[in-house]
Amino acid sequence: MSSNPVADEEKDRLFVGALARGLRVLAAFQPGEGALSNQVLAQRTDLPKSTVSRLTYTLTKLGYLSQDHDTGYYRLGLAVLALGSTVLGSYDIRRVASPLMREFALDNTISVSLGMRDGTDIVYLETCRSQARVSVQLTVGSRVPLASTAIGRACYAILSPAERAALAPELAQRYGGDWPAVAARLQASCEHYAQFGYSESFGEFERDVMAVGVALPSPVPGMPVVCLNASGPAFAFNADTMRKQIAPALMQLARRIVP
């Protein structure tokens, strides 16, 4: 992350390792899976058993973990949920966007999501599905890559040159040798966005998923960028429909959310 090794060693006087280790334990839990044993946590976090034991003890006492009564295994506690909902509560775009997104999803029989950039990812703040059952469950809090998704490209397209420059090394690190190709694709995507006002990702992030994205014009420049996508299965939406029908509708949705 930090490229200066000297600064790293000096600054790390400020870094509270015990806190980082504890959070590593919390982050070891994957969505949808059950309770985890201390041992599993130890190998996932790459921490010694006794350390994990102490951390789980502490986290349990604070309510951030709860122990399964039978097995003694740990699951994330409800205190974590309170933190998460506080995050959502602090982004009031959701309150405005949510009902309009729902309407959009119903009108167009397509899924629509609202996200923010976090590094080289987009994090979903809200999603509305047209239909209940979808195989891949992307939900609030999910992360998708900036470079290969429509929503990410839309976000990238409206970054300032300075912000893009700041992001480049992170992307380069993430994509390694593929970075030149990815950079070229991003560049093309920006030009497309400048011309048409939306971005595309047709099967590039997930096979057989067609998506378009737009960014919400941020009220203050420099503020974190919020963006939207609309995505549906390729069997129901071809490129032409996405371009002629969905993209304009999504651009209009954006204008309704931020007038």
Add this chain to the structure above:
Amino acid sequence: MSSNPVADEEKDRLFVGALARGLRVLAAFQPGEGALSNQVLAQRTDLPKSTVSRLTYTLTKLGYLSQDHDTGYYRLGLAVLALGSTVLGSYDIRRVASPLMREFALDNTISVSLGMRDGTDIVYLETCRSQARVSVQLTVGSRVPLASTAIGRACYAILSPAERAALAPELAQRYGGDWPAVAARLQASCEHYAQFGYSESFGEFERDVMAVGVALPSPVPGMPVVCLNASGPAFAFNADTMRKQIAPALMQLARRIVP
């Protein structure tokens, strides 16, 4: 919390204070408010400034806090959101309950919520509102007291005697001198539940809010109890309507969720 001071001092060898302090910083953020300065965090957490400085530094580096670019103040980072959504993802009751709850809310023009007990609170895992605009915003992750809400009383009513006994001291501590009165009210509520199969709270938690609650029969005894409420404004729902119409409907909803 722990009543034995000797055990406290001995056991605290296992307690990782630095982790607790860091989480205290995260928990200092209230829903709906903006970014916080180090100083505000210091006074809210009751930690020295330099300690808070180190903790915010660490949390920011890990993505659990993000810094407002202009002011330098901190807000909860999107990494926290990922944790929160993992919690929700691990309770699959939601997937089943959510669409049925939505249907219920529309059919009965009333709000319905699903919650779990955490100590002497109920934590909401899902809520469906009938109408968009409601003054008090109780959302996913919100906590309401067990003793004075319909949903909490329903939860309490189906606890085993052993579990109630375990809970009593916590409640006693929470309610202090009022505990005898609260205990009597809870006892009456249990008898009502045993007779009619649902619990009531008419204006006892929030003035002018009428609510009824039912518990979902837990598949395995000892498992954390999940429960439901239906609540609406007193001007639209009188006691009679709640008892004759809403309560039976809610009981049927519970049966649809857990057959």
Add this chain to the structure above:
DNA sequence: GAACGTAATTCCGCAATGCGGAATTACTTA
């Protein structure tokens, strides 16, 4: 532009804190 007030960061010596290998205990399986 100097001077002040406020808030954040950084320094630094001290010792408490938390680390982790190893031993112990608890619980399962053969």
Add this chain to the structure above:
DNA sequence: TAAGTAATTCCGCATTGCGGAATTACGTTC
């Protein structure tokens, strides 16, 4: 009963993180 596996607990050591105080940074007022 023994063997195996996983969690907890012990304990000495030195690292880590603490927090008062000094420093820096920033914004405001004269």
